[in-house]
Amino acid sequence: MLSKIKKELASLVNKNFPSAEVAETDFVFPPNPEFGDLSLPCFNLAKQMKKSPAEVAKEIGEKITLRGMVEKVSAAGPYLNFFLAKEKFNSLTLDKILKEKEKYGNGKSGKGKRVMVEFSNANTHKEYHVGHLRNLCYGDAVSRLLGASGWKAIPVSYINDFGIHVAKTLWAYEKFYKKEKIPANKGYFLGQIYARSTGEIEKDPKAKEEVGAIMEKIESRRGPEYRLWEKTRKWSIEQFGKIYKQLDIKFDKIFYESEVIDDGRKMVEELRQSNFLVKSQGALIADLEKYGLGVLLFLRSDGTALYPVADIPLAIKKVKKYKLDKSIYIVDVRQSLYFKQLFKILELLGYKQEMAHLGYEFVKLPSGMMSSRTGNVVTYENLWAEALGRAVRETGKRHADWSKKQIEEVAKKIVVGAMKFEMVKVGKEQTITFDIDRALSFEGFTAAYLQYTHARICSILKKVGTGKIDSAHLDKLKEKWEYNLSFALAKFPETLEKSAAAYNPAVLADYLYELAKVFSDFYRDVRVLGADRETVGARLALINAVKIVLAKGLKILGIVAPDKM
RNA sequence: GCGCCCGUAGCUCAACGGAUAGAGUACAAGCUUGCGGAGCUUGUGAUCGAGGUUCGAUUCCUCGCGGGCGCACCA
Numbered sequence: 001m002l003s004k005i006k007k008e009l010a011s012l013v014n015k016n017f018p019s020a021e022v023a024e025t026d027f028v029f030p031p032n033p034e035f036g037d038l039s040l041p042c043f044n045l046a047k048q049m050k051k052s053p054a055e056v057a058k059e060i061g062e063k064i065t066l067r068g069m070v071e072k073v074s075a076a077g078p079y080l081n082f083f084l085a086k087e088k089f090n091s092l093t094l095d096k097i098l099k100e101k102e103k104y105g106n107g108k109s110g111k112g113k114r115v116m117v118e119f120s121n122a123n124t125h126k127e128y129h130v131g132h133l134r135n136l137c138y139g140d141a142v143s144r145l146l147g148a149s150g151w152k153a154i155p156v157s158y159i160n161d162f163g164i165h166v167a168k169t170l171w172a173y174e175k176f177y178k179k180e181k182i183p184a185n186k187g188y189f190l191g192q193i194y195a196r197s198t199g200e201i202e203k204d205p206k207a208k209e210e211v212g213a214i215m216e217k218i219e220s221r222r223g224p225e226y227r228l229w230e231k232t233r234k235w236s237i238e239q240f241g242k243i244y245k246q247l248d249i250k251f252d253k254i255f256y257e258s259e260v261i262d263d264g265r266k267m268v269e270e271l272r273q274s275n276f277l278v279k280s281q282g283a284l285i286a287d288l289e290k291y292g293l294g295v296l297l298f299l300r301s302d303g304t305a306l307y308p309v310a311d312i313p314l315a316i317k318k319v320k321k322y323k324l325d326k327s328i329y330i331v332d333v334r335q336s337l338y339f340k341q342l343f344k345i346l347e348l349l350g351y352k353q354e355m356a357h358l359g360y361e362f363v364k365l366p367s368g369m370m371s372s373r374t375g376n377v378v379t380y381e382n383l384w385a386e387a388l389g390r391a392v393r394e395t396g397k398r399h400a401d402w403s404k405k406q407i408e409e410v411a412k413k414i415v416v417g418a419m420k421f422e423m424v425k426v427g428k429e430q431t432i433t434f435d436i437d438r439a440l441s442f443e444g445f446t447a448a449y450l451q452y453t454h455a456r457i458c459s460i461l462k463k464v465g466t467g468k469i470d471s472a473h474l475d476k477l478k479e480k481w482e483y484n485l486s487f488a489l490a491k492f493p494e495t496l497e498k499s500a501a502a503y504n505p506a507v508l509a510d511y512l513y514e515l516a517k518v519f520s521d522f523y524r525d526v527r528v529l530g531a532d533r534e535t536v537g538a539r540l541a542l543i544n545a546v547k548i549v550l551a552k553g554l555k556i557l558g559i560v561a562p563d564k565m
Numbered sequence: 566g567c568g569c570c571c572g573u574a575g576c577u578c579a580a581c582g583g584a585u586a587g588a589g590u591a592c593a594a595g596c597u598u599g600c601g602g603a604g605c606u607u608g609u610g611a612u613c614g615a616g617g618u619u620c621g622a623u624u625c626c627u628c629g630c631g632g633g634c635g636c637a638c639c640a
Contacts, residue, residue, distance in 0.1 A: 031584055041583055043620060053620070078620080079584065123640070163640060283638055292568090300638045307640070336569065337635055361570070362634085369633090394603075414603090426578065429570060431633070438577070442603045444589040445578085452603050460600045498581080510579065513588080520604070529600055543600095565603080 001093050001490045005069050006038065009082065013040075016064060019049050036074070036081035037487065043078060053078030090486045090542075091474040097489060097545040098471050102552050105493045107500065110151030116318055117143040119330035120157040120244075120251070124236035125169035127191030127372055128243065128380045130434050131332075131363045137423035137558065138360055139330040140249045141505035144556045149500040154252045154322060158314065159240070161233050162257040164304065165194065167215035170228055171207065172197035187239020188381050190232060195372040215304055219261075233258075243380060247416055249558065257310045260317070264309035268298055276348075288341055296341040308342060315346055319353045326354045333359030333428075358503050360428035366435050378434060387415040387440050394442060395565065410565050417447030417559040424557055425509040445513050447559050450550060453516040454561040457547040460528050461540065462563070469544050470537025477538050481522035485542060488518045492549050496556075505557055512553045519546050 003024060010022040022045065030039045042060075046053040057075035066073060069092075072083035097104045119139025122132055143155040172193050183189050201207040217225035244250070268284065271277045277284050282301035286308075288294060297306050318327060329339060339357035346355070364370060370377045391411035399407065422439040426432055442448035461469075477483070491511065499507035528539045551561045 025581070028581085028583065035584075039584085041621095043583080046620085077584080126640095160640075165640065281637070285637075294636060297637055302638085304638090306638075333570070334634060335640090359570090364633090398601090398603080430578075431571075433577070435577075438590075441590085444603095446589085446603085448603055452601080456601055456604085463600065506579085510588090517588090523600080524605055527600065564601090 001089070001096060001493075002038075003494055005084070008068055009038070009040070009070065012064060012067075013060060017049065017060065020045055021048055030079075030081060035076060035079070036072075036083045038082045038084070040080040040082070041078060042080055046078070086483045087475050087478065089490075090477045090483060093486045093490045094474055094541055094545050095471060097548055098469075098541060101548055102555075104548060105148065105496045105552065107149035107493065107497045109149045109497065109501070110146060110153075113150075113325040114152045114154065114323060115146055115326040115328060116154045116156055116322055116324050117146065117328045117330065118156050118158055118318075119143070120240075120249075121331060122157075122159060122236075122240060123163065123165050124159060124161040124233050125166045125190050126194045126236075127377060128187070128239065129370060130378045130380070130383060131370060133380060133383075133419060134360065134363050134423045134432060135330060135332070136243075136247065136249060137420045138428065138505065140247075140558045141420070141424050141508075141556065142328070142330065142358065142503050144558065145496070145500040145503070145505060145508070148496055148556055154324075155250065156253045156255060156318075157240075157251045158255045158257070159237070160257045161236070162218070162261055162310070163307075164211070164215055166229060166233075167211045167218060168197045168201060169194040170218075170225065170232065171211045171214055172200055173228075173232070175200070185239070185381065186232075186235035187237075187242075188379070190235055191379065195375070195377075198373050212302055212304070216302075219304070246384065246412075247420070247558070248560070255314055260310045260314045261305060263313040263317075264305065264311075267313055268305075268309055286341070286345055288344055291344055293337070293341050293344055296338070296345070307338070308345070311342055312345065312349075315342070315355070316351060319351065324353060326356065329355070329357045331357060331359065333361055335359065358428070361431040363432045363434050366433055378436065383419070383436070384415070386436065387418060388412065390440050391415045391418075391442075398565075410562050413560045413562050414442065414448055414451065414565060417451055417554070418442070420558050421447035421450075421509060424505045427504060427506050447554070447557075448565075450512050450516050450554060451559070451561050451565055453519055454547060454550045454554075455563060455565045456523065457519075457543045457550075458563040460543060461547070464529060464536070464540065466540075466544070468537060469540040470534065471541045473534040473538050474541060475538075476535040477542060479522075479526050481518070481526055482539070482542060484518050485515075485522050485546060488515045489545055489549055492553070508553055508556060512550060512557075515546065515549065515553075519543075 006024040006027045009027070010024055013022045014020050022040065027038050027040055030036055042053040042056040046056045049056050054075070054077050057078055057080040061073050061075040061080055064073060069084050069089055070082050071085040074081050117139060120132070120136050122128060140155065143153045146153040169190055176196070177193055201211065214225050217223050218229045220226070268277060272284060277286055277298055280295070283297050284299040286296045286298065288296060296308060298309055299305060315327065318324065331339070336357065336359050343355050365376060365378065367376055388411060391414045392407055395407045395411045395414070418440055423432070425445065495508060495511040499505060526539070528543060529536060531539070554561050
């Protein structure tokens with residue numbers, strides 16, 4: 001709706017003033033309602049028309065003949081301000097939303113194109129902590145955002161189940177935990193072992209060699225070490241599955257390093273023979289110095305493999321098998337150089353697909369960097385337990401009449417919302433300082449606030465029944481907040497587009513919060529029930545539209561909006 | 566040393582190069598005979614520094630200062 005109005009205005013100006021070149025994107029939202037609904041800064045236009053900005057604004061304002069939705073125009077200094085026909089705008093906006101329902105806002109910039117979004121690249125045999133959570137939530141949101149803008153988005157995960165970290169964990173397991181009873185949460189148990197292993201390995205002079213030996217045995221895929229790997233690998237994978245299920249995050253495919261590494265080894269051998277890879281200081285490397293990208297190690301001096309050995313065949317396999325237009329990797333920004341190297345190598349090998357690395361900053365704690373070694377981590381398991389406890393308490397306090405099961409069900413939605421929103425509401429260039437009390441607060445700029453707004457709307461709708469929603473008399477909406485709500489709703493499509501284009505779900509999160517706040521203003525000053533029948537019907541239609549957009553926006557962030565909470 | 570990111574209110578974060586830099590939180594004072602008080606209202610409070618580009622800079626460029634992260638056997 002807004003985009004259409006902007007386009008019409010732009011072409012109107014361009015038609016009447018041949019030297020003008022106004023684009024849809026030139027319009028801005030005025031900082032103050034007195035200045036109207038849309039505004040055109042005339043500075044560039046002034047250059048095009050060779051006059052002062054104020055003159056241009058004045059001239060256009062006087063000469064232009066308005067049509068459609070715009071009912072008034074006025075020049076304010078160098079700005080040309082447009083005022084919309086409010087009642088008409090309300091009707092058209094709400095009609096569109098109520099008709100399109102949860103499809104409202106979907107874009108088509110990615111129409112017909114396929115993109116793979118790889119995220120949640122966790123390691124088995126290691127701790128799963130809030131750092132991984134950011135990756136998971138951000139990746140999921142980006143994938144859904146792209147889906148909403150028309151892409152066929154294919155979310156995948158790539159699990160590193162074959163690296164040296166595995167050998168470290170198994171070494172410590174054999175040494176210190178072999179006789180211990182295995183707890184129920186086996187993946188978490190492995191994480192604890194890994195955390196201990198790094199310190200123990202430093203203390204033990206023979207350890208490094210022993211770890212190397214274990215790695216070789218695993219890579220040979222024979223013997224008790226390999227069987228232990230098979231067994232423990234499952235523990236981690238089960239843990240991941242449980243986490244994905246708790247957070248309602250789905251992958252179309254999960255790749256494992258152990259499944260592509262053999263292809264990688266073959267490829268490395270071929271590349272060595274063609275001198276693409278060369279020996280240097282005992283290791284096998286790709287020399288990318290002439291591209292300003294340093295060198296990339298493929299094999300260690302002892303012959304064990306590093307990341308690219310598996311990453312390269314996987315990248316090729318993905319593009320070929322899934323016929324991708326684009327391949328996106330969502331990985332911690334600290335690996336930026338690595339991905340530049342990886343993409344350069346793929347290019348040199350003749351693969352020309354569009355690839356992008358979306359690097360986000362890491363998560364630290366108020367007490368400093370997370371580190372398994374010093375125990376300064378918030379593991380996923382602990383966070384979940386703490387969060388659920390708080391949400392159950394809070395929900396229980398408000399609903400003494402609910403069953404335990406009912407309370408827990410809603411509490412889980414609140415917890416998932418809190419975790420995801422917290423991880424996604426900050427731009428990716430910003431390091432997240434994870435404060436558990438802040439993260440699990442349900443007040444202010446939080447998912448709970450948005451869910452609460454949604455629940456309030458549901459509560460009103462439930463009181464009278466959705467059958468009373470009536471979009472035949474939308475012209476009854478004459479209040480200021482009613483118009484402000486419509487206007488906010490009309491911004492949704494372009495917000496989605498912007499959010500997706502920038503791979504930035506925080507833009508959407510911000511928008512949803514703004515929308516909810518406008519609803520709160522409306523809710524405070526305008527009573528939905530308690531007017532004449534037609535007005536009530538129209539107001540129900542309005543709040544139903546708010547509900548649709550809130551629920552849809554939250555869903556893109558991976559968050560469920562319950563009807564009651 | 567080379568490269569990347571960040572620096573905005575006490576704290577955590579916003580602001581396509583556009584009008585008076587917005588929120589949350591914390592703190593202070595209020596709001597219940599009205600659809601859910603996980604809410605609402607009011608107040609206090611900020612662009613690291615110096616240049617430059619521009620009609621206009623939190624935003625772009627240069628140089629400082631401060632913090633973080635990469636850069637060959639860690640993953």
